[in-house]
Amino acid sequence: MMSEIDPVKLTADLIKCPSVTPDEGGAIALIEDLLKKNGFSCYRISRGGVENLFARWGSGEFGNSFAYNGHTDVVPVGNSKSWSVDPFGAEVKSGYLFGRGATDMKSSVAAFVSAAIDFVAKNPPSGSIVITITGDEEGEAKNGTSAILDWMRENDEKISHCLVGEPTCPEYLGEMVKIGRRGSVTAKFCVKGLQGHTAYPALAVNPLNALVRLMDALTQESLDNGSEHFDPSTLAITTIDTGNTASNVIPEKATAKVNIRFNDHHTGESISSWLEKTSIVISKETGTEITVDTHITGESFVTVPGYLSDIVCESIQQELGVKPVLSTTGGTSDARFIKNVCPVVEFGLVGKTMHAIDERVDISQIRDLKKVYIRILENYFAEI
Secondary structure: OOOOOOHHHHHHHHHOOOOEOOOOOOHHHHHHHHHHHOOOEEEEEEEOOEEEEEEEEOOOOOOOEEEEEEEOOEOOOOOHHHOOOOOOOOOEEOOEEEOOOHHHHHHHHHHHHHHHHHHHHHOOOOOEEEEEEEOOOOOOOOOOHHHHHHHHHHOOOOOOEEEEOOOOEOOOOOOEEEOEEOEEEEEEEEEEOEOEEOOOHHHOEOHHHHHHHHHHHHHHOOOOOOOOOOOOOEEEEEEEEOOOOOOOEEOOEEEEEEEEEEOOOOOHHHHHHHHHHHHHHHHHHHOOEEEEEEEEEEOOEEOOOOHHHHHHHHHHHHHHOOOOEEEOOOOOOOHHHHOOOOOEEEOOOEOOOOOOOOOEEEHHHHHHHHHHHHHHHHHHHHOO
């Protein structure tokens, strides 16, 4: 009988792969080789210098296809001297596995891959299991999951439901399942006035005065009071710049950036329109020229609680004795792409140390996460 796959060892092996976006670092090759050896059909999807993987066990022609989406790319380590361990050494200390990507999200990838391999070996389901692994989640995400979904359309590959393995739990494993995400818009404002001497402000048009008024107008606006599944939308000023080094010169230009996280009361287009209209008002009032450049990184979405979330939550309760909360908090994830294809929810580890110095994961939680993932597969295919 085939021995079970150890998710802790697999996580460690993945951490040792220096897969900082967009470098594959050997991580996807490692997963691909393991899945091929265990009966999965694997297809490498390359686009824009990014490597991605699509793997399927079983036939997609009959029965439901349960999919998992994860990423093996990681953010840079920062100052490696600030780490107490080698960021890619996968060192174990006091019951924790250390390394970049330990939490976000090589541990989840290892847990699901090992769960899927063990599950199909013991209980071959009526249906299929799809595993999609991207190398471009931490970057601009243009050539990762989007590339996989494009390839799937071109090759008539379909999935019925999907689980994304992002860290979803604030304090303890099983605490939270994500059923949606807020949308995100980043806007850059450039205000042009008329340069002059600070002793003669009437002869100049100060762009900073206009910019301050604009930022105040935006931050004072109440976008909404939240909705059934979402908290109120938020706006944060992230930078204000002039490049002015002189204390006696009114600058010609000033810039600022804001980031808006919005719920299902809005769209990226409606938020962008509001920013543009507010800028026009301030521009007219101050005699300045204001340009707005907006970048929409994702629209808000929600998978209405029901079949998929029920299975995931029931599985968590059965394995961990915890009743999870359904949430839409946090930043964006690749679920924003998958929701256009099928219902999607997210469940993974506690995310306290993701992207941090000395990123680490409780080893026992990796094993528990694998158990939950196996239970999800059991419950899902028992329903078919």
